[in-house]
Amino acid sequence: MSYQADVLPILKQQCYRCHSADKYKVSTSNTLNMEDFAALKYYATPANGRNNVSYLVGNIRHDEGFVKMPYDGGKLSDCEIATIKAWVDAGALNN
Template sequence: MELRITKNLIALALMVSTGLLASCYYDNEQELYPGNNLPTSNISFSKDVNPILVSRCISCHAAAVFFGNIATETYDQIKVLADNGKLIGSIRQDSGFKAMPQGSAKLSDAQINLINTWITEGSKNN
């Protein structure tokens, strides 16, 4: 009886830990390989730019959180930051801008280049 409980506990622990490992791996794929397969032209807002902002910015800049009176939840909100220079200034961490994402690793060069190219291509809602 006791042995069976122990076995079940071990099985449960294994299931939980492999599940956690798998999800960690999945969550961090962009951070582990942030330059992988990123396009360098014809950047799409929905496919290329927004997923980066969702994973790295929205936890602090959703409409409900709104740090610094900045939201990065919708195209229109992000477009304002693209036009006024704050998006690229903050992620490139240029002097005179607040360095973003606050408290975590800088975006990769490939991600920054991707967002910069999206802006120079007209920051389209594509």
């Protein structure tokens, strides 16, 4: 599982419209700049989430108690979610 080859393209396509560095600078409600890997890793780490589920995974799966992302109500495909979850489960490495 590679962040650069597998995960980053999904994030760019599905998340950067709200969670890019440019959007982060002008938004008062945006709490995550996904272009900042340290911030992304924090949100991807299960211990920082709820019930040992990372905020990133809980949000994109639309789990109860998490903020549904993408915020517009759409949902990532099962394949995209599985790819991101596998990356998180492997330690969310910047590779």
